[in-house]
Amino acid sequence: MAASNEAGNPVLNNMGGRCQLSRLTDSSAKTAEIHGFCTYIDKDGDQVFEQCDWMPGSPNNCKITGGTxxxxxxxxxxxxxxxxxxxxxxxxSQVIGHKKGTYKFTNTN
Known part of the structure; x- marks a missing residue:
């Protein structure tokens, strides 16, 4: 996967990534949920870690949980x-995903 940031700032801009996701399907309800983790890396080797939980009837939510x-x-x-x-x-199946949200840097000390 490839990521770019339309605003051009370095968060998820010009980064490659890989995800490990599990899909749980309920055939009787014709629904599916997806849970998993992604890691992105930039040209300097710095990484971003993401957790995603996509539930039926809800927005597809992900959160960045840290980085290096x-x-x-x-x-x-x-x-x-x-x-x-x-x-x-x-x-x-193939898709183009668009992520929208806000980020901040927390003090790690």
């Missing part, structure tokens, strides 16, 4: 919206 280097002490609350993309393969 220049991102140490980073905290954020984010809502994710997605736009589906056409996939070339059956059973594979």
């Amino acid at each position: 280097g220049k991102f140490e002490g980073l905290q954020a609350a984010l809502v994710v919206t997605i736009d589906p993309l056409k996939s070339n393969f059956d059973g594979i």
